[in-house]
Amino acid sequence: MAHPTEGQLRDLGQRVLDTLVRMTIKQSESLVEARKRQLGEDYPDYKPGQPGSVNPPMKSGEEMWLQEIKPWIEKNYAWIPDTFAKYAKPDEAQFDGHIAALVNGQTFLKPDLKTAGEKWTKWLDPTVVKGPGKTVFDQVGIVNSFVDDWHGTAADSFHENYLASFGTSIGYQHDLMFTLAATLQAGQEIYKRMGVDIVDIGEKTIQVLETADDKDIKGTAITLSVLGAVAGIAAAVATGGASILLAAVAATASTASDIVGAQDPPPPPSTEIKGSTTLEIIASMTDAISKLNQGVYDQEHKIARALVTINQTVGSMRAQIEIPPPADFNLMANADYTNIKGPGGVYYE
Amino acid sequence: MPLSGPALGVKLADLRKAGLVYLPHMASTYIHVNGKLAETSGAGDALSRSALVGPGVEGTGFGDFYGPWLELRNTVQTIMANTANNLEKAGSTLVHICDVYAQEDTAAGGAMNTAWGGGPLDPNDPDGSKPLTEPLPEPKLP
Numbered sequence: 001m002a003h004p005t006e007g008q009l010r011d012l013g014q015r016v017l018d019t020l021v022r023m024t025i026k027q028s029e030s031l032v033e034a035r036k037r038q039l040g041e042d043y044p045d046y047k048p049g050q051p052g053s054v055n056p057p058m059k060s061g062e063e064m065w066l067q068e069i070k071p072w073i074e075k076n077y078a079w080i081p082d083t084f085a086k087y088a089k090p091d092e093a094q095f096d097g098h099i100a101a102l103v104n105g106q107t108f109l110k111p112d113l114k115t116a117g118e119k120w121t122k123w124l125d126p127t128v129v130k131g132p133g134k135t136v137f138d139q140v141g142i143v144n145s146f147v148d149d150w151h152g153t154a155a156d157s158f159h160e161n162y163l164a165s166f167g168t169s170i171g172y173q174h175d176l177m178f179t180l181a182a183t184l185q186a187g188q189e190i191y192k193r194m195g196v197d198i199v200d201i202g203e204k205t206i207q208v209l210e211t212a213d214d215k216d217i218k219g220t221a222i223t224l225s226v227l228g229a230v231a232g233i234a235a236a237v238a239t240g241g242a243s244i245l246l247a248a249v250a251a252t253a254s255t256a257s258d259i260v261g262a263q264d265p266p267p268p269p270s271t272e273i274k275g276s277t278t279l280e281i282i283a284s285m286t287d288a289i290s291k292l293n294q295g296v297y298d299q300e301h302k303i304a305r306a307l308v309t310i311n312q313t314v315g316s317m318r319a320q321i322e323i324p325p326p327a328d329f330n331l332m333a334n335a336d337y338t339n340i341k342g343p344g345g346v347y348y349e
Numbered sequence: 350m351p352l353s354g355p356a357l358g359v360k361l362a363d364l365r366k367a368g369l370v371y372l373p374h375m376a377s378t379y380i381h382v383n384g385k386l387a388e389t390s391g392a393g394d395a396l397s398r399s400a401l402v403g404p405g406v407e408g409t410g411f412g413d414f415y416g417p418w419l420e421l422r423n424t425v426q427t428i429m430a431n432t433a434n435n436l437e438k439a440g441s442t443l444v445h446i447c448d449v450y451a452q453e454d455t456a457a458g459g460a461m462n463t464a465w466g467g468g469p470l471d472p473n474d475p476d477g478s479k480p481l482t483e484p485l486p487e488p489k490l491p
Contacts, residue, residue: 086399089409094395098388105385108378139375146367147443149360154446162439173432176425177382180389183418187396190412300412307417314424323432326439 003195006088012202013084016285019209020080021073023278025065026213030277035064037279038072077282083289087198095188099181106177110137110170137174140166162326172321179310183303186230190299193226197292200225201273205285208273212281219274222288226295230302361447368443372436379433386426393419 004012024030039046045054059067144163147155204220211218271288275281314321393415400410 090396090398090412095392098392098395101385101388105382108382136375136378139371139378143367143371143375146363146371150364158443169432173425173428176421176428180386180418180422180425183414184389184392187412187414187418191398297413300414304412304414304417307414307421311417311420311424314421318428322428323435325435326442 001196003091003093003192004088004199006085009088009198009202010081010085012199013081016084016202016205016209016282017074017077017080019206020077020278020282021070023209023212024069024073027217027278030212030279031065031069033277033279034069034073037076038069041076042068042072080282084198084202087194090187090191092188092192092195095184095191099184099188102177102181102184106174106181108135109177110135110174135170137167137170140170158326162324165320166323169321169323172317176314176321183307186303187300190226190229190296193229194292194296197222197224197226197295198289201285201288201292204273205281208275208281209278212278217274217276217281219272219284221270221272223270224288224292224295226292226299229299361450364443365447368440368445368447372440372443376433376436376440379429379436383426383429383433386422386429389422392422 024034039056043054043056045052046056047053056068140163147158147163150158200222204222208217208220271284271291273281273284273288275284393411396411396415397409398412400408
């Protein structure tokens with residue numbers, strides 16, 4: 001299901017508001033509660049039974065509803081459509097291009113050796129993405145085959161201190177590309193579920209409000225799907241970004257589960273849309289939206305925590321991840337960049 | 350036993366090939382990967398959301414993970430760029446080393462020039478001395 005648009009969400013919020021207005025008059029308890037609150041705000045000097053009370057003008061029930069209570073509800077709950085509309089972003093579809101770019105880059109680094117059981121992310125399926133041409137990992141083998149017969153001090157340094165480390169570096173680079181894509185996809189999953197949940201909250205609020213002409217209003221439970229959004233990130237980063245995760249585990253003396261938040265307490269129980277009046281039903285809807293907000297925030301924080309640890313690890317391992325300039329064998333070959341011409345005959349710095 | 354003369358020249362041709370063709374090919378692949386990372390520079394637009402989600406502040410903002418994600422992305426992009434640059438330097442250094450060898454050993458230089466007379470050698474030639482009749486394959490980048 002595509003992410004709901006701002007217009008669709010605003011319409012949903014408007015339907016909630018319209019249903020609230022329509023059903024408040026249908027149940028006497030709801031009408032009484034709305035009138036009480038409206039009187040308290042519109043006639044602050046009206047204190048029934050107390051000296052100095054300024055009584056509101058006498059009106060028929062219908063006049064009172066049309067001229068005072070209904071406008072008060074519409075004004076005080078005008079925030080509902082705006083609130084729903086705010087969940088139109090982020091739209092998970094906007095993530096696809098960025099994830100695809102990262103996956104494309106990753107496939108140029110190293111052949112993917114993942115097994116069928118590790119397909120948390122869609123690109124691990126070899127039928128979906130295949131890297132065109134040879135990866136840089138394959139190209140190291142080609143370079144090796146052409147310098148194999150080169151011997152001497154500079155050659156040994158090139159082989160042992162330079163070329164031999166390429167495989168490890170490329171492995172880290174590959175896993176970092178995967179980690180970027182996997183965490184972005186975990187974020188995508190959060191916002192996808194956020195869209196599902198806000199629609200669920202709106203529709204169920206309307207459903208419960210529609211029962212408000214009964215004496216016994218029927219509440220409805222809501223399970224917020226966002227609470228389990230990044231449960232798979234541990235598996236994803238562990239399988240696709242293994243070397244980086246293991247390095248982070250070693251660097252921080254923690255476990256992979258700690259780093260990706262898999263040990264966090266279980267999410268809070270599902271919430272419920274309920275109440276004995278229409279205004280109470282709206283209050284329970286507000287509570288459900290707050291829980292949704294908190295759930296989104298908590299899930300985002302899990303990804304953030306994993307990324308902070310990985311950033312620290314990358315900072316400390318930078319020399320092993322980046323393929324360096326050929327300083328050692330360069331020196332032994334009695335050469336330096338100032339007298340070596342690069343492509344196009346231009347000297348290096 | 351160290352090679353010299355024409356035998357060294359043929360091996361120098363291989364070394365030159367690694368420096369002039371294959372290491373730059375690797376570098377160009379890294380440039381492609383770097384370009385793919387650059388394509389994600391607009392991820393902030395995708396990730397911006399109502400600040401209502403979370404601390405309950407009005408306006409728009411980013412999820413908690415955008416900052417560290419962006420930091421990692423920028424770091425990885427720098428790593429890819431530096432790696433490409435360094436591989437290019439490594440290739441140029443190999444070519445330089447070949448030239449120094451060739452100058453020191455005239456026979457080897459002659460053999461290498463002969464080997465390169467028709468351009469790069471055919472990697473599929475068992476003797477390693479036959480020039481390519483067709484251009485070397487370009488890096489298969491989209």
